[in-house]
Amino acid sequence: xxxxxxxxxxxxxxxxFEVYAPEIAEKAKPGQFIILIIDEKGERxxxxxxxxxxxxxTVTFVFNEVGKTTKQLGLLKEGDSIxxxxxxxxxxxxxxxFGNVLCIGGGVMIAPMLLxxxxxxxxxxxxxxxxxxRIKDLLFFEEEMKALSHKFYVATDDGSKGYExxxxxxxxxxxxxxxxxxxMGPVVMMKTVCEITKPFGIPTIVTxxxxxxxxxxxxxxxxxxxxxxxxxxxxxGPEFDGxxxxxxxxxxxxxxxxxEERLSSLLWEKLGGCGCGGK
Amino acid sequence: xxxxxxxxxxxxKAVPMPKQKPEVRRRNFNEVALGYTEEQAIEEASRCLQxxxxxxxxxxxxxxxxxxFIKLIREGKFDEAVKKIKEKNSLPAICGRVCPQxxxxxxxxxxxxxxxxxxIGRLERFVADWERQKGVTIPEKAPATGKxxxxxxxxxxxxxxAADLAKLGHEVVIFEALHLPGGVLVYGIPxxxxxxxxxxxxxxxxxxLGVELRLGYLIGRIHTIPELLKEEGxxxxxxxxxxxxxxxxxVPGENLGGIYSANEFLIRVNLMKSYAFxxxxxxxxxxxxxxxxxxxxxxxxxxxxxxxxxxxxxxIVYRRSRxxxxxxKEEIENAEEEGIICKFLANPTRFIGDEKGWVKQMECICMxxxxxxxxxxxxxxxxxxxxxxxxVDTVIVAIGRTPNPIIQRTTEGLAVxxxxxxVVDEDGRTSLEGVYAGGDIVTGEATVIxxxxxxxxxAKAIHEYLMNKK
Ligand SMILES: Cc1cc2nc3c(=O)[nH]c(=O)nc-3n(C[C@H](O)[C@H](O)[C@H](O)COP(=O)(O)OP(=O)(O)OC[C@H]3O[C@@H](n4cnc5c(N)ncnc54)[C@H](O)[C@@H]3O)c2cc1C
Ligand SMILES: Cc1cc2nc3c(=O)[nH]c(=O)nc-3n(C[C@H](O)[C@H](O)[C@H](O)COP(=O)(O)OP(=O)(O)OC[C@H]3O[C@@H](n4cnc5c(N)ncnc54)[C@H](O)[C@@H]3O)c2cc1C
Ligand code: SF4
Ligand code: FES
Numbered sequence: 007x008x009x010x011x012x013x014x015x016x017x018x019x020x021x022x023f024e025v026y027a028p029e030i031a032e033k034a035k036p037g038q039f040i041i042l043i044i045d046e047k048g049e050r051x052x053x054x055x056x057x058x059x060x061x062x063x064t065v066t067f068v069f070n071e072v073g074k075t076t077k078q079l080g081l082l083k084e085g086d087s088i089x090x091x092x093x094x095x096x097x098x099x100x101x102x103x104f105g106n107v108l109c110i111g112g113g114v115m116i117a118p119m120l121l122x123x124x125x126x127x128x129x130x131x132x133x134x135x136x137x138x139x140r141i142k143d144l145l146f147f148e149e150e151m152k153a154l155s156h157k158f159y160v161a162t163d164d165g166s167k168g169y170e171x172x173x174x175x176x177x178x179x180x181x182x183x184x185x186x187x188x189x190m191g192p193v194v195m196m197k198t199v200c201e202i203t204k205p206f207g208i209p210t211i212v213t214x215x216x217x218x219x220x221x222x223x224x225x226x227x228x229x230x231x232x233x234x235x236x237x238x239x240x241x242x243g244p245e246f247d248g249x250x251x252x253x254x255x256x257x258x259x260x261x262x263x264x265x266e267e268r269l270s271s272l273l274w275e276k277l278g279g280c281g282c283g284g285k
Numbered sequence: 286x287x288x289x290x291x292x293x294x295x296x297x298k299a300v301p302m303p304k305q306k307p308e309v310r311r312r313n314f315n316e317v318a319l320g321y322t323e324e325q326a327i328e329e330a331s332r333c334l335q336x337x338x339x340x341x342x343x344x345x346x347x348x349x350x351x352x353x354f355i356k357l358i359r360e361g362k363f364d365e366a367v368k369k370i371k372e373k374n375s376l377p378a379i380c381g382r383v384c385p386q387x388x389x390x391x392x393x394x395x396x397x398x399x400x401x402x403x404x405i406g407r408l409e410r411f412v413a414d415w416e417r418q419k420g421v422t423i424p425e426k427a428p429a430t431g432k433x434x435x436x437x438x439x440x441x442x443x444x445x446x447a448a449d450l451a452k453l454g455h456e457v458v459i460f461e462a463l464h465l466p467g468g469v470l471v472y473g474i475p476x477x478x479x480x481x482x483x484x485x486x487x488x489x490x491x492x493x494l495g496v497e498l499r500l501g502y503l504i505g506r507i508h509t510i511p512e513l514l515k516e517e518g519x520x521x522x523x524x525x526x527x528x529x530x531x532x533x534x535x536v537p538g539e540n541l542g543g544i545y546s547a548n549e550f551l552i553r554v555n556l557m558k559s560y561a562f563x564x565x566x567x568x569x570x571x572x573x574x575x576x577x578x579x580x581x582x583x584x585x586x587x588x589x590x591x592x593x594x595x596x597x598x599x600x601i602v603y604r605r606s607r608x609x610x611x612x613x614k615e616e617i618e619n620a621e622e623e624g625i626i627c628k629f630l631a632n633p634t635r636f637i638g639d640e641k642g643w644v645k646q647m648e649c650i651c652m653x654x655x656x657x658x659x660x661x662x663x664x665x666x667x668x669x670x671x672x673x674x675x676x677v678d679t680v681i682v683a684i685g686r687t688p689n690p691i692i693q694r695t696t697e698g699l700a701v702x703x704x705x706x707x708v709v710d711e712d713g714r715t716s717l718e719g720v721y722a723g724g725d726i727v728t729g730e731a732t733v734i735x736x737x738x739x740x741x742x743x744a745k746a747i748h749e750y751l752m753n754k755k
Contacts, residue, residue: 047566074566090500224472224689225548225549231540241690258542266568
């Protein structure tokens with residue numbers, strides 16, 4: 007059992023949990039993820055590590071309530087426990103002094119991006135950060151990110167704050183010489199970033215989030231095509247060279263269980279599991 | 286014994302195993318074989334000739350004294366019969382169900398020459414079940430040695446080594462990456478062949494021996510083997526991580542929706558219980574026309590599970606012929622009785638998807654058998670121009686599994702073969718001091734009993750190592 011020691015709501019439906027997991031905290035590195043299962047009947051879901059405190063023995067992750075499991079997770083309170091957390095999983099990010107780095111964090115993935123930005127700064131990089139969301143209400147960690155970045159930009163899909171969309175990146179890249187780009191966020195966003203950076207030849211690292219079950223290389227559901235080869239995101243990734251990734255294949259595989267996911271979420275709400283009393 | 290005079294004429298026919306009827310069982314996940322009653326067990330045991338030089342024993346990978354335990358069953362001494370088996374095999378309820386007896390002990394039984402061999406497996410299962418119902422007694426443990434052993438993986442190999450070492454008085458901790466213990470016994474072999482309550486009973490037994498289970502620990506990521514030895518205070522390590530990496534066909538279209546590796550499919554159904562979706566949260570989607578690629582036990586288990594999940598038609602596509610099928614005969618028969626169709630001498634060449642990215646057709650090519658390959662089986666060769674198309678909406682790829690690679694990638698100095706299996710000597714010693722291995726991680730995909738046999742040997746060697754270590 008893993009106890010939740012702190013809970014925060016960062017934006018509507020976006021929540022942060024800090025859980026007591028000293029052994030995971032001891033080993034966790036930026037870029038890695040955990041898999042949790044809320045209870046015996048639950049699903050195993052992967053979430054990226056957004057922070058760790060080795061002294062306190064805690065690990066932090068931030069999640070977006072998109073379906074049954076994440077909604078159920080969101081109802082847990084400080085002091086509640088999660089049955090099992092496995093981690094750290096996946097390969098850590100490559101952190102060294104690359105020089106001038108462009109970091110782009112979208113949606114809920116702004117949280118783990120903050121951890122990367124910290125590590126990149128500590129390694130001596132100059133970091134330019136872009137955070138993005140659908141609308142301005144869904145942005146979070148602005149101040150924290152700004153404090154760590156040499157340059158800082160905001161983008162929203164609807165233009166309610168900062169730039170509208172990611173089109174401005176092209177100009178940004180033309181004006182600055184970036185040695186590396188790191189993108190974490192929704193697949194479409196990472197795809198767009200890669201399309202923009204490719205002509206400039208800037209190495210671009212993306213974090214792939216296919217559906218996963220075991221997270222240790224045993225089921226193959228997380229298979230993605232990278233450079234024409236089949237890779238398992240959980241053990242070969244989750245970070246890959248974005249210019250080699252088949253994003254459309256990934257999008258298709260992420261949708262595989264859509265009807266079942268909807269059913270699960272709907273039933274749960276209908277039966278009052280969400281705490282609404284079945285209304 | 287006088288009252289046990291040999292019957293003048295040996296009964297040639299084995300006592301049949303009571304089973305659920307095919308038309309009923311094909312739609313439920315309950316165990317297919319129901320087990321012998323006391324009378325049936327005694328009757329079957331009475332057929333045994335008690336050979337002075339039993340042929341069955343050398344066929345058993347752990348050399349159970351078969352005639353001795355059969356004699357005890359015949360005399361109604363079930364308690365002693367279980368003890369006899371447990372001298373060599375600590376998981377009889379499991380082995381009695383899943384061992385390929387027809388290729389081991391039963392293949393050698395003299396009665397098999399002119400009739401049915403003794404049903405050794407069913408007798409083993411009978412006494413183990415009898416004991417479980419009555420309540421298992423925990424054996425005496427040797428006094429504590431003060432030595433600590435880490436076991437990696439809670440499959441049959443890890444569980445066996447843990448039990449043996451705990452009985453010898455060592456402090457044992459099992460690290461298992463998944464959230465439930467049992468390895469293939471819980472995530473692979475389906476409920477209808479091996480009820481999970483039986484695996485749970487074995488795990489409970491091991492816990493009662495004082496073994497500590499840490500679930501959700503992927504060794505190599507959370508602790509490495511050198512860290513376990515140097516920082517975590519363990520004196521020895523046993524690796525039993527199994528062969529769980531799924532193989533794919535490598536043909537176009539394999540990433541379409543509806544195409545599962547057998548491991549994904551079985552993990553969803555068994556470990557995550559998606560047959561009870563949405564009560565359990567993990568989904569599975571089964572179409573009407575399911576095709577399973579492969580011819581081993583894993584293919585049979587996948588096909589029979591798909592049927593139970595409601596598929597209209599399940600077809601096994603295998604590239605060689607029936608004779609070469611590696612699955613147990615009994616399971617092929619069970620599958621066919623349930624209405625599963627086998628299509629031999631065909632191999633997929635590509636998958637075709639619909640506009641939503643879901644598989645809708647599979648193109649295959651016909652095969653013919655050529656000259657034998659290294660394994661002695663005739664090599665399948667494609668027949669030029671013989672491609673044909675099948676309508677499918679679910680495909681399960683069951684063409685083999687290779688060793689789990691994380692330990693090998695994260696343990697410096699550990700000798701590994703080019704197939705990714707760990708190199709050991711006959712006692713399970715690896716190239717690193719104090720580190721031992723056994724089971725599928727050493728042999729590649731094999732059997733429960735061979736994993737158990739290897740880990741028993743390794744446990745013995747670990748014990749000697751610990752007792753001689755200063
Ligand atoms: C390596 C990895 C790291 C991740 N890190 C985070 C994280 O830090 N924070 C976070 O909120 N989410 C993260 N995700 C995604 C997260 O695992 C899913 O959102 C979660 O499994 C959804 O479960 P659910 O039952 O609530 O929703 P479901 O009912 O399963 O799905 C609801 C909706 O979410 C979409 N969805 C499902 N799985 C994924 C996925 N893997 N990626 C994107 N969309 C998905 C579905 O298409 C569907 O529309 C990560 C995924 C991976 C593979
Ligand atoms: C579907 C199926 C049906 C089968 N049917 C039969 C049958 O009828 N009869 C028969 O005899 N055999 C059968 N087998 C084969 C048999 O199950 C295996 O040979 C046997 O389970 C091997 O045991 P093991 O302990 O070596 O490995 P496994 O059972 O694979 O257990 C390994 C365990 O190690 C864990 N692990 C892996 N890596 C790590 C790590 N880094 N850290 C921590 N834990 C880790 C895994 O999660 C797993 O729980 C079948 C196999 C399958 C897949
Ligand atoms: S070979 Fe057959 S008949 Fe002879 S002892 Fe073994 S089981 Fe009995
Ligand atoms: S999640 Fe199962 S192999 Fe990656």
